[in-house]
Amino acid sequence: MWPAGNENFCQSVHCYSKLVAELDRIVMRMVLESYGIENGSHIESASFLIRFLKSRVPKMNETNMAFPSHSDKSFISILHQNQVNGLEIQTKDGKWISHEPPSLQVFLVMAGEVLTAWSNGRIHPARHRVVVRGNEARYALGLFSTINGMIKVPEELVDDHHPLQFKPFDHTGLLHFLGTAEGRNPETALKAYCGL
Ligand SMILES: O=C(O)CCC(=O)C(=O)O
Numbered sequence: 557m558w559p560a561g562n563e564n565f566c567q568s569v570h571c572y573s574k575l576v577a578e579l580d581r582i583v584m585r586m587v588l589e590s591y592g593i594e595n596g597s598h599i600e601s602a603s604f605l606i607r608f609l610k611s612r613v614p615k616m617n618e619t620n621m622a623f624p625s626h627s628d629k630s631f632i633s634i635l636h637q638n639q640v641n642g643l644e645i646q647t648k649d650g651k652w653i654s655h656e657p658p659s660l661q662v663f664l665v666m667a668g669e670v671l672t673a674w675s676n677g678r679i680h681p682a683r684h685r686v687v688v689r690g691n692e693a694r695y696a697l698g699l700f701s702t703i704n705g706m707i708k709v710p711e712e713l714v715d716d717h718h719p720l721q722f723k724p725f726d727h728t729g730l731l732h733f734l735g736t737a738e739g740r741n742p743e744t745a746l747k748a749y750c751g752l
């Protein structure tokens with residue numbers, strides 16, 4: 557887009573990402589605290605990916621499903637959108653609810669599948685999709701966290717009622733696994749990679 561670079565844009569994006577990454581880390585600490593986990597240091601180091609997302613208005617005879625139903629392979633995902641709605645989230649009983657933020661200052665925090673694994677299946681990944689129903693494009697910014705190093709279910713989250721469901725695994729390894737023949741099915745990849 558800018559063959560000669562765009563220093564201002566880079567700086568703004570970097571500054572924005574740093575702030576949203578701080579929000580991610582606050583949520584991570586709230587999760588640790590809410591489960592009373594003392595030693596959560598292994599999930600404290602994370603890397604972040606920011607994505608600029610455009611869901612354009614579908615052309616005639618195209619489906620309005622801009623993003624098919626999925627859950628993210630992140631630890632946490634944070635979405636921030638323009639005034640065009642379209643994001644839908646599935647509830648536990650299978651219903652789709654639309655995300656209609658009341659202002660442009662709303663950030664949506666969703667659990668990714670790696671948070672599900674870390675929490676021994678207690679935190680469900682937010683299944684979502686994007687459906688463009690109007691005649692305006694939807695723009696969103698998404699910040700996705702990846703944990704550095706090995707992820708291990710904390711012992712506080714394993715007991716007789718919650719037997720260990722996931723073996724220790726590496727988040728980046730999971731992302732690579734998704735590109736292999738065995739990991740190609742996103743619905744089963746997490747279990748195939750580190751499920752017990
Ligand atoms: O465009 C959006 O708001 C959602 C995008 C999304 O679900 C994703 O990038 O994983």
Ligand SMILES: [Fe+2]
Nearest residue numbers: 626627628684
């Ligand atoms: Fe997503």
